[in-house]
Amino acid sequence: MIEDGVSSLVQLEGRYNKDFELISYSIKGNPPLENLIKAYKLVQTGMIPLPVSELDQRLTVMSMVLTIPQSFGAKQLATKREILANKLAEYPADIVIRAIGYIERNIKFWPSLAEFINDADIAWMTKPRKIMSDELHKCIARHKQI
Numbered sequence: 001m002i003e004d005g006v007s008s009l010v011q012l013e014g015r016y017n018k019d020f021e022l023i024s025y026s027i028k029g030n031p032p033l034e035n036l037i038k039a040y041k042l043v044q045t046g047m048i049p050l051p052v053s054e055l056d057q058r059l060t061v062m063s064m065v066l067t068i069p070q071s072f073g074a075k076q077l078a079t080k081r082e083i084l085a086n087k088l089a090e091y092p093a094d095i096v097i098r099a100i101g102y103i104e105r106n107i108k109f110w111p112s113l114a115e116f117i118n119d120a121d122i123a124w125m126t127k128p129r130k131i132m133s134d135e136l137h138k139c140i141a142r143h144k145q146i
Contacts, residue, residue, distance in 0.1 A: 005042045022127065025128075052086055056082065060081065068110050069110065100120075102120040
């Protein structure tokens with residue numbers, strides 16, 4: 001996991017709300033700038049999305065194992081696939097691949113974006129990386145000001 005790799009470079013402490021949802025990270029101590037930069041690059045690597053063309057291929061395969069409503073013509077399905085691929089390209093590749101697998105195993109009909117975001121937990125799984133990236137970026141900026 002990305003968090004484990006970052007934790008090997010800098011000491012992270014998470015802050016959680018009453019529902020145990022991560023709300024922030026703080027970096028403890030005064031890690032060397034080199035470690036902060038390595039950790040930041042590691043997080044950024046974990047934020048790389050799949051190319052839209054590969055997402056379209058994966059969604060095409062997914063469409064073969066799900067029930068497609070009869071009202072969907074080939075053109076409408078292609079449009080929905082293209083739009084969904086473009087939206088999913090905003091999220092990290094490993095998280096999206098996991099979500100597609102979840103959808104294939106647990107959803108019977110062609111999914112909405114909301115099912116990817118909420119049911120397959122794309123937003124929930126991406127949030128810690130974004131929070132970590134923001135905190136590392138701030139810490140690097142403060143370190144460079146010194």
